[in-house]
Amino acid sequence: MESNKGMVGMALGSWLVAFAGGTLAGTLAWVLFGWSFLQGVFLGAVVFIVAGILVSWVMTRPLPKPGEVKINPPTPSANVAATKAAPINVAPAPTVAKVKPTARLAGEEELAARKGEWKYEKEAAPAPKAEKKAAPKKAKAEKAAPKAADSEGRPAYLTDAPNGTADDLKKISGVGPKLEQTLNELGVWHFEQVAQFKKKDIAWVDERLRFKGRIERDDWVGQAKALAKGKG
Numbered sequence: 001m002e003s004n005k006g007m008v009g010m011a012l013g014s015w016l017v018a019f020a021g022g023t024l025a026g027t028l029a030w031v032l033f034g035w036s037f038l039q040g041v042f043l044g045a046v047v048f049i050v051a052g053i054l055v056s057w058v059m060t061r062p063l064p065k066p067g068e069v070k071i072n073p074p075t076p077s078a079n080v081a082a083t084k085a086a087p088i089n090v091a092p093a094p095t096v097a098k099v100k101p102t103a104r105l106a107g108e109e110e111l112a113a114r115k116g117e118w119k120y121e122k123e124a125a126p127a128p129k130a131e132k133k134a135a136p137k138k139a140k141a142e143k144a145a146p147k148a149a150d151s152e153g154r155p156a157y158l159t160d161a162p163n164g165t166a167d168d169l170k171k172i173s174g175v176g177p178k179l180e181q182t183l184n185e186l187g188v189w190h191f192e193q194v195a196q197f198k199k200k201d202i203a204w205v206d207e208r209l210r211f212k213g214r215i216e217r218d219d220w221v222g223q224a225k226a227l228a229k230g231k232g
Contacts, residue, residue, distance in 0.1 A: 014056035022048030155201045158187030167191050171227055174218035182209065191231060194224035 026044025029035040035043070166189040169180045186208055188194060197205070202215050215221070 010059045011056045014059045015052045017055055018048050018050075018052030021051045022046070153204055154187060155196075155204065157193055157196055159189070160187060162189035167227070167231070169194075172218070172220055172223045174214055174220070179209070191224040191228040194220050195228050197221050197224075 022044035025047040026040035026042075029043050030037060030040030162184075166184070169175050169183055169188070169191075170177065172191075172194065175183070183189075183205075186205060188205070197215065197220070202221075206212050206215055209215075
């Protein structure tokens, strides 16, 4: 009884699903595709009948009873059986022949007796530092040589030391700290000395400056005369 009720319920549900599908198909044809009402009803009836028969047949088809379906396990092929039955031959590992010396070499015992007597010594220490210190002295001597050469032909009014307080030669246009130091080394310390420059004096000083021609180009003599007067 329970199985019959279940079959009736499934059939009823199948026709309800078919009715819903037919109604939907007829409505879509009427609204979307512009069919007439009768054409939509006819299409819905066709869909209802066809869908009802198919769905009810699928849903109410009886299932096979237990034991009717048999599953046969697959049989192994002949190749698999042959591979299982065939033995695997493993080649034996090759043996290493032992080489035995036939006779002792000449001098072998003497070399074995001397083993451990040889020693390696460290390399000789580097040269003493006294030689390195000698080089700067030479450099100092070489640096002192140009000063002696610079004094050759120097005007008599250029001195190694200032007469009292040295003037600020940087007040002369074109003279910077480095150039002032160079002028002091040449013996120029005061504005009065620059104001006395003659042609030969300008040539002597100009040869020892890095930028030649600056004395006449910047008119150091005229500037020094004005500065000397202002100082007085």
